[in-house]
Amino acid sequence: MKKDTFRDELVDNYLERINLDSKIKSYFKNKNILVTGGAGAIGSNLTIALSKIIGDGKVIVLDNLSATQDGSPWNLINKPNVMFVKGDIRSDRDLKRVFKERVDIVFHLAAFFANQNSVDYPETSAEVDVLGMIKLLEISTLSEVEKFIYASSGCAIYGSFPELPLKEDFISMHLTTPYQINKMTGEMYCNYYMHHFGLDIVNCRFFNSFGPGEIPGQYRNVIPNFIYWSMNGRQLPITGDGSETRDFTYVLDLVQGLIKSAYYKEAIGENFNLAAGREISISDMAKQVQKVTGNEIEFLYKERRKWDTKPRLLASIEKASKLIDYKPIIDFEEGFKANLDWFKLFEKEIEKSSDFPPGMSAAVK
Ligand SMILES: NC(=O)c1ccc[n+]([C@@H]2O[C@H](COP(=O)([O-])OP(=O)(O)OC[C@H]3O[C@@H](n4cnc5c(N)ncnc54)[C@H](O)[C@@H]3O)[C@@H](O)[C@H]2O)c1
Numbered sequence: 001m002k003k004d005t006f007r008d009e010l011v012d013n014y015l016e017r018i019n020l021d022s023k024i025k026s027y028f029k030n031k032n033i034l035v036t037g038g039a040g041a042i043g044s045n046l047t048i049a050l051s052k053i054i055g056d057g058k059v060i061v062l063d064n065l066s067a068t069q070d071g072s073p074w075n076l077i078n079k080p081n082v083m084f085v086k087g088d089i090r091s092d093r094d095l096k097r098v099f100k101e102r103v104d105i106v107f108h109l110a111a112f113f114a115n116q117n118s119v120d121y122p123e124t125s126a127e128v129d130v131l132g133m134i135k136l137l138e139i140s141t142l143s144e145v146e147k148f149i150y151a152s153s154g155c156a157i158y159g160s161f162p163e164l165p166l167k168e169d170f171i172s173m174h175l176t177t178p179y180q181i182n183k184m185t186g187e188m189y190c191n192y193y194m195h196h197f198g199l200d201i202v203n204c205r206f207f208n209s210f211g212p213g214e215i216p217g218q219y220r221n222v223i224p225n226f227i228y229w230s231m232n233g234r235q236l237p238i239t240g241d242g243s244e245t246r247d248f249t250y251v252l253d254l255v256q257g258l259i260k261s262a263y264y265k266e267a268i269g270e271n272f273n274l275a276a277g278r279e280i281s282i283s284d285m286a287k288q289v290q291k292v293t294g295n296e297i298e299f300l301y302k303e304r305r306k307w308d309t310k311p312r313l314l315a316s317i318e319k320a321s322k323l324i325d326y327k328p329i330i331d332f333e334e335g336f337k338a339n340l341d342w343f344k345l346f347e348k349e350i351e352k353s354s355d356f357p358p359g360m361s362a363a364v365k
Pocket residue numbers: 036037038039040041042043062063064065066067068087088089090108109110111112113128132151152153154155183205206207208209210221
């Protein structure tokens with residue numbers, strides 16, 4: 001496996017397998033597409049995929065590189081039709097800079113990630129995920145972009161104890177973190193900009209993404225952190241009893257959903273889940289991590305974090321399948337292998353960028 005072509009090849013292989021309709025490819029041809037948060041876990045994968053279908057168009061990545069410890073953009077793909085602007089969605093100047101490029105479509109993925117981070121820094125969470133987003137919606141409206149696709153979150157919308165599988169017509173007002181509140185607010189602002197100004201928006205509700213591109217860190221998801229700790233021979237902490245389930249979704253399946261969301265007219269003004277539509281328990285996932293990394297240390301069981309009130313997560317993907325022909329194709333084992341290969345290949349870079357600052361997180365306090 002070669003470092004400089006690894007992620008490119010994964011995306012090529014994926015696009016070949018889903019066999020994107022030629023109508024979708026021609027819709028994207030020569031478009032200028034803004035991906036906020038394009039250096040992040042999901043955004044970097046989306047950027048690679050878009051760069052392959054836009055022809056003479058341009059992907060403009062706006063990212064402040066705040067998600068990693070060293071602020072290095074190594075995770076971002078270097079291609080002639082990808083333009084990287086280091087900047088902040090909260091800055092009018094940075095927004096003007098990127099919208100000068102005549103943006104046709106916006107994929108809004110930048111966020112103050114995620115639950116625990118927002119518990120520790122509630123004001124920054126609102127500044128980025130609400131105020132920053134309003135600025136972006138405002139300039140997108142004024143620039144008359146064709147589509148505004150928003151990365152919402154299933155964990156934000158459905159609260160703690162809804163019926164499974166989670167369907168789009170149920171929403172909860174009982175949210176447990178500022179992140180969840182702000183992600184839901186983001187959806188409501190999208191709806192507002194559509195109804196009041198006619199901006200064509202789509203609310204995509206992601207579930208537990210995993211795959212190449214997600215750097216571990218204090219505030220990151222469980223899979224990259226478990227792989228990282230296990231590769232380093234450390235004990236895996238399970239907050240709860242391990243029977244909790246999540247709908248872990250391979251990142252390129254989310255990318256498929258995003259691309260189709262921008263293309264299908266039926267998606268405009270809608271909200272829908274993008275997930276794998278299967279449940280995997282935390283202990284099964286952790287056992288798999290240990291097996292492939294040769295780690296036999298017993299798990300360390302800890303109390304669930306106060307905000308972590310969801311014993312199970314499973315999404316219905318019926319609506320996305322009907323509206324945008326969404327079909328996740330990667331099973332957990334295959335996605336997990338790709339994730340692990342990426343970790344092994346980029347071990348040194350990941351070590352430098354992973355963000356585990358010293359001191360106690362509010363999770364432990
Ligand atoms: N990863 C998941 O499991 C998941 C689940 C549900 C929803 N989402 C949503 O999907 C989106 C992408 O998630 P991800 O996992 O790729 O997160 P990520 O943290 O890897 O990527 C977000 C990117 O946004 C950038 N960013 C943060 N604040 C910014 C700002 N003020 N201005 C410009 N850039 C900024 C970060 O540097 C980072 O590169 C987020 O909106 C997230 O809320 C993710």
